[in-house]
Amino acid sequence: xxxxxAAGRPDLTLVGQGPTPAPGLDDLVTAVxxxxxxxADWRKTSQxxxxxxxxxxxxxxxxxxxxxxxxxxxxxxxLLHAEPDGAFSVVGLVWRxxxxxxxxxxxxxxxxxxxxxxxxxxxxxxxxxxxxLIEAGDNSNSTGEVSGFAPPGDIHRVRNVGDGTAISLHIxxxxxxxxxxxxxxxxxxxxxxx
Ligand SMILES: [Fe+2]
Numbered sequence: 001x002x003x004x005x006a007a008g009r010p011d012l013t014l015v016g017q018g019p020t021p022a023p024g025l026d027d028l029v030t031a032v033x034x035x036x037x038x039x040a041d042w043r044k045t046s047q048x049x050x051x052x053x054x055x056x057x058x059x060x061x062x063x064x065x066x067x068x069x070x071x072x073x074x075x076x077x078x079l080l081h082a083e084p085d086g087a088f089s090v091v092g093l094v095w096r097x098x099x100x101x102x103x104x105x106x107x108x109x110x111x112x113x114x115x116x117x118x119x120x121x122x123x124x125x126x127x128x129x130x131x132x133l134i135e136a137g138d139n140s141n142s143t144g145e146v147s148g149f150a151p152p153g154d155i156h157r158v159r160n161v162g163d164g165t166a167i168s169l170h171i172x173x174x175x176x177x178x179x180x181x182x183x184x185x186x187x188x189x190x191x192x193x194x
Contacts, residue, residue, distance in 0.1 A: 032088060033088075036049065036083075060127055067092065067094060067166060075094060078094070082177050095165065101156075118161055120139070120159050122135070122156060
């Protein structure tokens with residue numbers, strides 16, 4: 001059990017046996033590899049990768065039928081690809097209705113596209129004294145929508161607000177299978193309206 005699980009916070013750690021053959025991902029991986037190799041800054045890289053994910057957004061069948069069912073206990077993360085040099089990795093997330101992440105931020109840039117359903121994102125900022133979080137906006141991402149972001153300023157919480165299972169593809173600027181998660185920190189703090 002990880003420290004986060006022990007504290008009652010579900011980890012974003014991966015399930016399964018590592019990279020699985022994912023037919024249909026080849027064009028996306030080739031395109032992302034090309035733009036990541038430009039070594040632009042994180043924000044620019046996230047924009048370039050988002051452009052490629054919009055062009056090469058796969059169907060939910062990128063995951064197996066078993067993976068697409070989800071898990072009643074928590075949302076699931078399935079590693080679909082990890083670059084050998086650690087430059088990026090591709091993860092499929094499956095959310096049952098109502099499932100959500102803890103409030104967290106990330107160790108690197110992230111780009112995500114919704115393959116099925118709706119993902120609702122709440123964004124927060126940390127007050128100067130780091131005593132509480134301030135609501136900073138929200139986004140509702142429907143099937144087919146792609147977004148990207150880069151730290152700092154990426155404190156958020158994501159949940160499935162739809163009636164059915166939601167599926168999304170996330171691309172991170174690191175090999176999450178090596179470091180165990182894309183999360184830099186979890187924020188268990190009071191929330192204040194902006
Ligand atoms: Fe996140």
